[in-house]
Amino acid sequence: MANTKLLMTFPVTETSHTLAEYRARGGYGALEKALRQMTPQEVVAEVTASGIQGRGGAAFPMGRKWAVVHPNDGQSHYLCANADEGEPGTFKDRWILEYAPHLLLESMLIASYALQVRNAFIYIRGEFDLPYRRLAAALEEAYAAGYFGERILGTDFACDLVIYRGAGSYVCGEASALITSIEGKRGYPRNRPPRLTVRGLYQKPTVINNVETLSNVAWIITNGGEAFKQVGTAKDPGTRLISISGHIERPGVYEIEIGYPFAKFIDEDCGGILGGRALKGIIPGGISTKVLTGKEIEPLTLDNQSLAAAGSSMGSGGMIVIAEGTCMVRLLQVLLRFYHHESCGQCTPCREGMGWLHRIIDRIVVGEGRAGDIERMYQISAWNDGTTICGMGDAAGYATSGILNKFRDEFEYFIEHKRSRCNGTLECPKSS
Amino acid sequence: MPEIFINGHSIQAERGQSVLQAALAHGFYIPYFCWHPKLSVAGNCRICCVQVEGRSWVEIACNMPVAEGLRVLTDSDTVKAYRKSIMQLMTLNHPVDCGICDKAGECKLQDYHYKYNGAPSISRDAKVRSTKFHALSERIVLDNERCILCSRCVRFTSEISKSNALGIIQRGDASLVRAAEDRPLDADPYSDNIIDLCPVGALLSRPFLYKARVWYLKPTPSVCPGCARGCTVQIWHRKQEWKLNALDPRQNVSIERVTPLENPHVNGPWICNKGRDLAQIFERPRATQAMQKGKPVDLPSAIESARHLIESAGHPVALVSSWGSNEELGALKHALPGRFAAFTKHDWTPQPGERLDDDLLIRADKNPNTATACALFPRQDDGASAIAEDTDLVLVWGEGFDFVRIPVGAKIIFLNAYLQPENGHADVFIPISIQTERRGHYTNFQGVVSAFAPCFPKKASVADAETLFAAIAATESARA
Numbered sequence: 024m025a026n027t028k029l030l031m032t033f034p035v036t037e038t039s040h041t042l043a044e045y046r047a048r049g050g051y052g053a054l055e056k057a058l059r060q061m062t063p064q065e066v067v068a069e070v071t072a073s074g075i076q077g078r079g080g081a082a083f084p085m086g087r088k089w090a091v092v093h094p095n096d097g098q099s100h101y102l103c104a105n106a107d108e109g110e111p112g113t114f115k116d117r118w119i120l121e122y123a124p125h126l127l128l129e130s131m132l133i134a135s136y137a138l139q140v141r142n143a144f145i146y147i148r149g150e151f152d153l154p155y156r157r158l159a160a161a162l163e164e165a166y167a168a169g170y171f172g173e174r175i176l177g178t179d180f181a182c183d184l185v186i187y188r189g190a191g192s193y194v195c196g197e198a199s200a201l202i203t204s205i206e207g208k209r210g211y212p213r214n215r216p217p218r219l220t221v222r223g224l225y226q227k228p229t230v231i232n233n234v235e236t237l238s239n240v241a242w243i244i245t246n247g248g249e250a251f252k253q254v255g256t257a258k259d260p261g262t263r264l265i266s267i268s269g270h271i272e273r274p275g276v277y278e279i280e281i282g283y284p285f286a287k288f289i290d291e292d293c294g295g296i297l298g299g300r301a302l303k304g305i306i307p308g309g310i311s312t313k314v315l316t317g318k319e320i321e322p323l324t325l326d327n328q329s330l331a332a333a334g335s336s337m338g339s340g341g342m343i344v345i346a347e348g349t350c351m352v353r354l355l356q357v358l359l360r361f362y363h364h365e366s367c368g369q370c371t372p373c374r375e376g377m378g379w380l381h382r383i384i385d386r387i388v389v390g391e392g393r394a395g396d397i398e399r400m401y402q403i404s405a406w407n408d409g410t411t412i413c414g415m416g417d418a419a420g421y422a423t424s425g426i427l428n429k430f431r432d433e434f435e436y437f438i439e440h441k442r443s444r445c446n447g448t449l450e451c452p453k454s455s
Numbered sequence: 456m457p458e459i460f461i462n463g464h465s466i467q468a469e470r471g472q473s474v475l476q477a478a479l480a481h482g483f484y485i486p487y488f489c490w491h492p493k494l495s496v497a498g499n500c501r502i503c504c505v506q507v508e509g510r511s512w513v514e515i516a517c518n519m520p521v522a523e524g525l526r527v528l529t530d531s532d533t534v535k536a537y538r539k540s541i542m543q544l545m546t547l548n549h550p551v552d553c554g555i556c557d558k559a560g561e562c563k564l565q566d567y568h569y570k571y572n573g574a575p576s577i578s579r580d581a582k583v584r585s586t587k588f589h590a591l592s593e594r595i596v597l598d599n600e601r602c603i604l605c606s607r608c609v610r611f612t613s614e615i616s617k618s619n620a621l622g623i624i625q626r627g628d629a630s631l632v633r634a635a636e637d638r639p640l641d642a643d644p645y646s647d648n649i650i651d652l653c654p655v656g657a658l659l660s661r662p663f664l665y666k667a668r669v670w671y672l673k674p675t676p677s678v679c680p681g682c683a684r685g686c687t688v689q690i691w692h693r694k695q696e697w698k699l700n701a702l703d704p705r706q707n708v709s710i711e712r713v714t715p716l717e718n719p720h721v722n723g724p725w726i727c728n729k730g731r732d733l734a735q736i737f738e739r740p741r742a743t744q745a746m747q748k749g750k751p752v753d754l755p756s757a758i759e760s761a762r763h764l765i766e767s768a769g770h771p772v773a774l775v776s777s778w779g780s781n782e783e784l785g786a787l788k789h790a791l792p793g794r795f796a797a798f799t800k801h802d803w804t805p806q807p808g809e810r811l812d813d814d815l816l817i818r819a820d821k822n823p824n825t826a827t828a829c830a831l832f833p834r835q836d837d838g839a840s841a842i843a844e845d846t847d848l849v850l851v852w853g854e855g856f857d858f859v860r861i862p863v864g865a866k867i868i869f870l871n872a873y874l875q876p877e878n879g880h881a882d883v884f885i886p887i888s889i890q891t892e893r894r895g896h897y898t899n900f901q902g903v904v905s906a907f908a909p910c911f912p913k914k915a916s917v918a919d920a921e922t923l924f925a926a927i928a929a930t931e932s933a934r935a
Contacts, residue, residue, distance in 0.1 A: 192626075209622070209623065214496065214498040214515070214518045215518075216518070216520065363627060363628075364626070364627070365626070365627070366626060366627035366628070367626055367627065368604060368623070368625070368626050368627040368628065368629070368630035369497075369499045369604075369606075370498070370499040370500070370501055371499065371500055371501050371502075371541055371544050371545060371603070372501060372540075372541070372544055373627075374604065374627055374628050374630070375544040375545070375547045375548060375628060376544060377627060377628070378548070378583060378627060378628035379544075379547060379578065379580065382580045382581075383580065386580065393579070399577070406537075406540045406544065409512045410501060410504070410512075410513065410537065411501075412498060412499065
């Protein structure tokens with residue numbers, strides 16, 4: 024496979040994120056093209072034709088989300104980029120925010136033009152310091168160059184953008200909690216219906232897309248939806264940014280063409296497992312996707328269809344590699360501590376269930392596990408499946424049941440012998 | 456009018472309704488904690504789940520709009536199993552201390568536990584500990600361990616009373632309902648409604664704390680006399696069969712608490728805090744002894760003296776109570792001889808610090824029946840003296856009139872229920888009954904008539920104004 028790249032197309036240097044260098048690479052050409060040669064409807068049609076799916080985790084087709092908004096229905100519309108990248112193991116949007124902030128800004132301008140959005144927002148997580156400074160500096164440059172404000176590029180199109188910094192809550196990465204947070208309220212997710220594209224930010228139709236998804240828009244407009252469709256697989260076109268961490272030789276952010284062989288990506292691109300160990304498992308797309316064992320990934324390719332067939336998904340593209348010798352009980356403890364800490368506490372199954380799961384796994388780890396604990400964890404996961412306001416309850420349930428399904432014997436061993444079958448740590452020292 | 460099907464039965468729902476509203480309106484019960492007809496939909500308790508026919512999962516009914524042909528099941532096996540799981544989660548960290556909880560007996564969590572779960576907790580892990588007896592305001596204590604975070608109280612203060620006094624802090628199972636730092640809940644005159652709204656025993660009334668088990672109490676429908684709104688209330692007092700023999704017998708005839716009596720025409724489901732504190736009005740020291748010039752006499756001779764004074768008066772004036780019931784005011788109008796000049800007076804005026812009026816319930820007129828009184832008798836003109844100089848008899852009914860305004864030499868007949876210094880200054884003083892001892896009606900400022908019923912027996916030495924007027928105003932010839 025050719026492994027085409029659409030986003031990481033330039034060498035990263037000290038100044039590659041600036042407006043000058045972005046323009047030297049042809050930046051803001053897509054905006055010129057959209058504003059001067061295309062109607063908003065044509066932009067939407069082009070994006071729909073590209074078949075691009077959301078990169079935030081749910082893989083919802085971007086064109087279908089945009090199609091719900093009617094630009095000329097007489098109300099205000101809002102566009103919001105979700106840069107609250109909080110899924111553990113995921114740091115791919117950070118690459119765009121740090122090294123290609125103008126790519127996001129240009130794409131958001133095009134999207135705002137397509138949807139006739141006057142005010143756009145970027146919700147960036149509070150912990151992102153350098154990305155925020157880069158993004159804020161880029162926005163200032165863009166305003167100074169006349170890409171934002173009134174009469175952009177001499178046309179009638181006007182758009183303003185506000186960067187809103189979150190305060191570090193995981194749930195605020197959920198679209199409805201995110202807009203509630205922008206409104207200045209407690210970041211609770213909202214019940215659907217109504218969908219956010221019907222009634223979202225300030226009760227107006229709102230489109231919320233992931234940073235990576237939006238950043239593809241500039242390329243799609245420059246090269247056309249059909250050209251985008253040629254990249255990746257037929258059902259899942261384009262490329263994915265994969266952030267890989269854990270027990271891997273070369274962790275970092277990689278751009279792969281969708282459909283790239285999984286094993287090849289791990290062994291060749293990322294240099295294999297840390298210390299040359301065997302692969303125990305991989306969490307493929309952020310901790311809310313189900314874990315895959317080393318054997319399972321052998322025949323897989325990196326696309327949603329392939330991973331879905333294996334019972335998992337590409338999720339947010341945050342891969343966590345787990346080498347042989349890692350204690351999965353401890354691993355689940357870390358995950359459940361996270362979910363317990365981040366549950367917003369709004370609806371009952373997640374508020375009570377996350378704490379309960381965490382108390383059970385804590386008990387197992389200190390050697391006070393009991394018969395029936397594993398069944399209880401399955402049961403609590405099932406109670407959260409599809410029954411909560413947002414997807415967090417489901418996600419925690421998938422993570423729990425995914426690990427329990429594949430490593431149940433380790434949990435049984437831990438409960439019976441009051442110690443880990445592995446060496447009990449999560450670290451994987453490099454073999455000397 | 457979309458037609459929907461609940462458990463296979465066709466019902467005509469109204470457009471814009473949720474499935475929960477439509478089901479309740481047609482007699483299909485769906486349990487709910489966080490939903491309330493007057494508050495926005497929060498959808499956080501998840502107990503109102505129903506199943507759409509053909510789907511394998513459950514959805515919440517409070518946020519499901521009705522749609523033509525929608526078919527939902529409220530009691531399928533999936534729904535029952537899910538409700539049971541929600542009840543397990545609800546009681547996971549709930550202390551289940553019903554034995555010492557004031558809410559026991561009228562608690563949704565308790566009722567639903569027996570109705571939808573019934574099984575003991577399947578958890579063997581320690582419960583999450585939290586704050587007990589947190590003083591949310593001067594009037595309300597909060598038990599965070601009992602709280603199920605339904606957010607009804609938070610939504611009430613932001614949507615109905617608009618004090619924005621409450622919010623939720625922290626996250627997950629550590630979430631806590633808390634008042635804002637400058638404690639605006641103390642200034643919210645509707646704060647006690649959150650005690651009724653609380654589906655569990657988390658929010659408790661400090662005056663009512665540990666005073667009685669609710670099943671020993673009986674509610675009597677009544678009307679709040681605190682202002683011209685005339686909110687319908689329930690006065691809770693001890694049931695006769697549960698009367699206390701060993702303790703202070705006054706507890707058997709005292710107001711234990713006051714709650715709203717839902718009334719869509721007047722107050723909806725709310726009342727203000729003044730209505731909760733009716734005991735402060737009705738349980739002031741009572742006058743029970745008829746007097747002449749401060750000397751105790753029996754009731755019949757006081758009535759006889761009053762009748763003589765009225766017969767012999769040349770220019771009598773009557774000052775009519777705006778706290779009288781429609782029946783009493785009618786009786787006075789009927790009995791009063793034509794030579795009387797009668798005026799309606801304001802028995803109560805706003806107290807210092809009391810909210811004067813607002814858009815929700817509270818009215819500036821702090822008397823319950825000014826409407827009927829003014830319809831029968833002209834309002835007292837506060838600017839000029841209503842009492843002419845040649846007045847030789849003044850009949851004062853009720854509180855709130857300064858005797859200094861009565862011309863020197865004029866005789867005074869005073870009808871009052873409470874122990875006050877003026878009682879002894881009157882030529883004839885007759886103690887009268889209060890609202891909790893008789894039956895009657897008030898007409899509020901909108902013209903809505905509400906009824907009140909007696910809670911306690913009236914003492915024999917106290918007169919009922921309705922019969923008293925006929926007795927004192929009757930002339931000799933009329934009686935003969």
